Amino acid sequence: MRKGEASSDTYTNWTRRSSRLAPYTRFLLRWGWFIVLSIALATIVTWLLPDSASPPAYQATLGIQVPLPPGMASATNINASTNFYSDLFMSPGTLSLVLSKYKDLQLSDLEALVVATPVANTNLIDLSASGSTPKDATKLAIDVYNAAVTEVHTHRSMAVTRLTASLNIELKQCQDDAANSQTQLQTLTAEHLSGSSLYLQISSLYQQQLLCVNNINKELLQLQQQGFGSNDILRLSKPTPDITTISSNPPTQGLRLALSPLIGAIMGLSGVLLAGTFSNRLPLRGKKREMLLPWVIATIPFLPGSRDNRVQVIKQTSPCLPLWRHLRYQTSEHERPLNLITVTSPRGREGKSTVAIGLAIAIAQSGLRTLLVDGNPQRPVLHSWFHVSNARGTLDASRLLETGPQTPSPIIRTSEHNLGLIPIGNKQPVTDELAELLQIDMLRSFTEVLRRQADIVIIDGPSLLSDANATNLVQISDMVLLVIDAQKSQSTTVVEAENLLSTIGISSAIVLNRANPESME
Numbered sequence: 342m343r344k345g346e347a348s349s350d351t352y353t354n355w356t357r358r359s360s361r362l363a364p365y366t367r368f369l370l371r372w373g374w375f376i377v378l379s380i381a382l383a384t385i386v387t388w389l390l391p392d393s394a395s396p397p398a399y400q401a402t403l404g405i406q407v408p409l410p411p412g413m414a415s416a417t418n419i420n421a422s423t424n425f426y427s428d429l430f431m432s433p434g435t436l437s438l439v440l441s442k443y444k445d446l447q448l449s450d451l452e453a454l455v456v457a458t459p460v461a462n463t464n465l466i467d468l469s470a471s472g473s474t475p476k477d478a479t480k481l482a483i484d485v486y487n488a489a490v491t492e493v494h495t496h497r498s499m500a501v502t503r504l505t506a507s508l509n510i511e512l513k514q515c516q517d518d519a520a521n522s523q524t525q526l527q528t529l530t531a532e533h534l535s536g537s538s539l540y541l542q543i544s545s546l547y548q549q550q551l552l553c554v555n556n557i558n559k560e561l562l563q564l565q566q567q568g569f570g571s572n573d574i575l576r577l578s579k580p581t582p583d584i585t586t587i588s589s590n591p592p593t594q595g596l597r598l599a600l601s602p603l604i605g606a607i608m609g610l611s612g613v614l615l616a617g618t619f620s621n622r623l624p625l626r627g628k629k630r631e632m633l634l635p636w637v638i639a640t641i642p643f644l645p646g647s648r649d650n651r652v653q654v655i656k657q658t659s660p661c662l663p664l665w666r667h668l669r670y671q672t673s674e675h676e677r678p679l680n681l682i683t684v685t686s687p688r689g690r691e692g693k694s695t696v697a698i699g700l701a702i703a704i705a706q707s708g709l710r711t712l713l714v715d716g717n718p719q720r721p722v723l724h725s726w727f728h729v730s731n732a733r734g735t736l737d738a739s740r741l742l743e744t745g746p747q748t749p750s751p752i753i754r755t756s757e758h759n760l761g762l763i764p765i766g767n768k769q770p771v772t773d774e775l776a777e778l779l780q781i782d783m784l785r786s787f788t789e790v791l792r793r794q795a796d797i798v799i800i801d802g803p804s805l806l807s808d809a810n811a812t813n814l815v816q817i818s819d820m821v822l823l824v825i826d827a828q829k830s831q832s833t834t835v836v837e838a839e840n841l842l843s844t845i846g847i848s849s850a851i852v853l854n855r856a857n858p859e860s861m862e
Contacts, residue, residue, distance in 0.1 A: 376609035383605030387597045398587040401478035403468045403486055404578035423459035426575065427466055430457035430489050438488035439481075455485055465578065475584045482582050490575055505561060512557040519550035634825070634835070636849070638671070639664035640856040641696060652698060652726055656757070661699035664852060665707065668820065677848070680792050683716070683818040685802040685811050687838035691826040692854035694722050697801040700822075704797050705760035712752065712795035714763045716814050717803040718778040721765035729753050734766025736778060739787040752794070761795065779810040784817050805838050815842065821849040827856040 407426050429435060436451045443451070456469045468486060472478030522543055529540045641660050644651060655661075672679040684697040694717075701713040715723040715735055724731040730753075738751045752761040791798045802814045805823070815821045821842060825835055842849045 372609075372613045375613060376606060379609030379612065380602050380605030383608060384598065384601040387594070387601040390594075390597075392592045392594050396473065398471055398473060399475045399478045400469050400471050400585040400587055401475065401482040401582040402585065403482050403582045405466045405468055405486065406576045406578050407464045407466065419462065419464050420459070423464060423466055426489075427457040427459045429492065430466070430468055430485060431455060432492075435485065435488045435492050438491060439484045442484060443481075454481065471587070478584065479582050486575070486577070493575060501565075505565075508557050508561055512554060512561070515550055515553045515557060519547060519554060522547035522550055634851055634853070636851050637853050638667045638850045640827075640853040641692070641699070643855045643857070644695065651695065652702075655695070655699045655702055659699075659703055659706070661696060662703045662706075664696075664700060664822075665703040668850075671850075672820070678819050679797070681788055681798045681800070681818050682820045682822060683800045683802045683814045684822045684824060685805045685815065686824040686826075687804065687806050687830065687834040689720065689804045689807060691804075691824050691830060693804075693822075693824040694726070694801050696822065696824045696852055696854060697799050698723070698726060701760060701797075701799045702757055704799070705757050708759065709796040710759050710761075710794075712761045712763065712791055712798045714791065714798060714800045715765040716779060716800040716810070717808070718765060718810060719803055719808055723762060723801055724764035727753075727755055727762055729755075729762060729764060731764045731766065734764035735787070737766040738763070738790075739779065739783045742783065742786045742790070750794075763791075779813055781813045781816060784813055788817055805841060806834060812841075812845070815847050815849075816845060818847065821847050822852050823849055824852045824854050827853050 405426075407422050431452065433448060436448060436455065440446065440448060440451060446454075454471045458467045458469070459465075460467060468482055470478050470482035470485060472481055525543050526540065526547060529535060529537065529543070534540055639661070641664075644654050644658070644660065668679060668682075671677075682700070684693045684700070686693040697713065701711050705711040713723065715721050718736065721731070724734075733749070733751045735751070741749075751763050751766065753763070755762050788798065800814055800818070803811045805811045805815070823838060823842065839849075
């Protein structure tokens with residue numbers, strides 16, 4: 342590969358990478374400062390906010406034994422028993438008994454402060470309670486333990502009472518049956534039938550009935566002993582609880598400072614997204630631009646230089662030559678007349694005078710007789726751009742046409758071949774800034790004269806939404822160019838101007854002024 346070809350490939354690859362990186366570069370140039378500011382603010386605020394101080398907490402733990410009856414010491418039975426009593430300690434019924442002693446707490450608070458954990462494969466339960474002081478934690482743990490003991494005794498007493506009542510009923514039935522059997526035996530003995538088979542059967546039944554009465558009495562005695570006396574179910578493994586100190590929250594400022602750049606970046610990007618969503622800025626790319634600016638026929642770049650030499654810059658660069666070619670092709674394609682063109686904008690200072698001058702120069706350079714007319718009574722600028730007198734012009738000529746057809750020509754020849762200029766002329770004092778100095782009837786007569794004197798007439802009109810004269814000018818025009826500043830125009834004003842032109846029914850096209858070609862990609 343030759344050295345020149347390698348250099349060419351390198352340049353091509355560099356150009357492609359630059360075009361791909363261009364959107365990101367524009368994004369950073371426009372919003373980078375905001376994202377950096379968000380990161381800095383998040384970091385500063387995090388540094389200024391100290392860690393919140395929180396006092397240490399204390400945890401009291403009681404060891405509780407759950408004795409098992411003989412023959413139930415298997416691991417499965419032990420775990421089942423400890424799980425049952427652990428649930429009992431934390432049940433709403435047990436905690437509700439404790440709640441009456443703590444008026445400032447709710448049941449959910451107690452459920453968060455109390456924990457009962459069975460020790461695997463043992464008959465031990467660790468009952469833990471948290472508090473702001475060791476005394477508070479110990480008191481809460483003991484209160485929960487006593488409430489559970491009370492709950493056990495209550496349920497056991499209720500069970501003993503129900504069993505006692507049931508056994509007493511059964512005892513009464515057995516005693517009655519035994520008394521009946523004894524009476525029958527006495528009757529058989531009196532009848533000297535003690536050796537009969539019937540006597541032997543009743544005697545055997547009587548012995549069984551006595552045995553049943555004896556067994557029921559034993560069970561009743563045991564139930565009476567179970568229902569009263571000291572607790573023999575839940576015992577403390579030691580009289581005092583173990584106290585554990587739970588340290589306060591560890592410092593988090595270091596972690597927060599490490600995360601603050603990420604949080605700041607997320608906040609900055611979110612702000613950029615919201616700004617883009619609700620911004621009134623004119624969209625230059627994507628679907629929003631296609632909806633808002635469907636008929637952009639030309640883009641005019643930013644022209645350097647001051648007003649004094651702006652005309653010379655326009656002559657050298659010919660920024661409106663593509664615009665003129667497009668207009669000529671469009672009118673010939675649709676067979677529309679193109680003799681009078683009005684250049685306007687939604688608001689002031691959007692560059693319509695620059696576009697009007699550039700278009701007039703481009704048409705004159707193509708060989709057509711061109712006439713550039715200042716139609717902006719409020720802010721006339723053409724005479725200052727071309728350094729000519731403003732003694733007579735559009736306002737004078739249009740007023741004189743009412744008195745007679747023969748009026749001195751206000752056309753001033755410029756240094757550009759085929760280009761004539763009509764400044765605004767003498768403006769009579771008016772009290773109302775919104776007065777129509779260019780009335781529709783006056784303009785029709787004036788422009789008819791101008792049409793006969795030039796091939797193309799370009800009128801630098803006033804702002805469409807801020808000057809009543811603009812509506813009259815667009816109504817007599819063959820074509821209206823709506824100049825929009827790509828850097829300063831707002832979406833709402835553009836929509837309002839487009840709706841106004843659509844309502845009037847005038848053929849119009851949009852020219853995007855001061856447009857950066859890279860921002861349109």
